[in-house]
Amino acid sequence: MYKRILLKLSGEVLSGEGEKGFNHENIIYLVDELKKILEYGTNMGIVIGAGNLFRGREMQELSPTIADQIGMLGTVINALYLKDIFEKNHLRTVVVSQVTSLPSIRPIHYDDINLYFDAGYVVIFAGGTSNPFFTTDTAAALRAVEMKADILIKGTKVDGIYDKDPKKYNDAKKFNMLTFDEAIEKGLKIMDTEAFSICKRYDMKILVMDFFKKGNLLSAVREENVGTLVVPK
Ligand code: UDP
Numbered sequence: 001m002y003k004r005i006l007l008k009l010s011g012e013v014l015s016g017e018g019e020k021g022f023n024h025e026n027i028i029y030l031v032d033e034l035k036k037i038l039e040y041g042t043n044m045g046i047v048i049g050a051g052n053l054f055r056g057r058e059m060q061e062l063s064p065t066i067a068d069q070i071g072m073l074g075t076v077i078n079a080l081y082l083k084d085i086f087e088k089n090h091l092r093t094v095v096v097s098q099v100t101s102l103p104s105i106r107p108i109h110y111d112d113i114n115l116y117f118d119a120g121y122v123v124i125f126a127g128g129t130s131n132p133f134f135t136t137d138t139a140a141a142l143r144a145v146e147m148k149a150d151i152l153i154k155g156t157k158v159d160g161i162y163d164k165d166p167k168k169y170n171d172a173k174k175f176n177m178l179t180f181d182e183a184i185e186k187g188l189k190i191m192d193t194e195a196f197s198i199c200k201r202y203d204m205k206i207l208v209m210d211f212f213k214k215g216n217l218l219s220a221v222r223e224e225n226v227g228t229l230v231v232p233k
Contacts, residue, residue, distance in 0.1 A: 004043035008140035015052035043117035047140040050074025068132030079126035099127030137195035155211030160228035
């Protein structure tokens with residue numbers, strides 16, 4: 001069983017696919033899925049996106065640097081929203097970020113992060129990488145390496161990585177396991193190139209799995225055969 005995981009979730013996990021804002025049912029689903037894992041004392045870091053609020057590339061009327069800063073602030077809004085709902089559901093949670101100074105957000109200090117995990121807190125990393133021109137996939141890769149996670153789990157709406165689009169091709173084949181080199185060779189899109197290259201460089205395993213199947217996250221953390229695992233060798 002993995003002891004320390006970094007879970008990357010798109011903002012749309014909070015709103016529903018293609019929707020904006022917050023859907024309480026979706027967030028309670030997330031809480032229930034997390035509770036199943038936290039029971040085992042798993043150290044849980046979360047990087048949340050902001051696709052349910054703002055994505056830089058969707059704000060074509062703005063300069064990219066400004067649009068991306070708005071996007072990063074969206075991740076802060078999501079993190080605070082989740083912190084409150086998590087705590088109302090008895091999950092102790094801390095939000096850390098370098099991008100804002102707000103009373104409910106703490107700065108990122110490596111030593112403190114270990115203390116939060118030891119005390120059983122969920123740690124939500126807000127604000128992406130703190131830089132425009134990146135996405136929260138890259139933030140997830142960075143945070144996973146920084147917090148020495150056993151694995152980066154990317155919770156998505158598909159149950160793994162396929163050789164071609166399973167929605168378009170009936171004969172699409174799902175991979176159970178791949179190496180980083182095989183993924184590059186086959187031209188498979190798993191995460192942003194930047195995120196992927198950080199994970200490859202620092203031997204950070206990636207698991208791509210269907211977050212919307214009940215119990216799947218727990219199976220993933222138990223190292224059962226779920227989704228597609230991308231490994232160094
Ligand atoms: N963003 C950024 N730098 C980062 C992370 C995010 O500028 O390091 C901005 C970017 O505009 C992005 C938005 O924040 O579109 C929300 O992140 P993302 O698109 O990754 O959210 P998701 O699609 O995962 O919900």
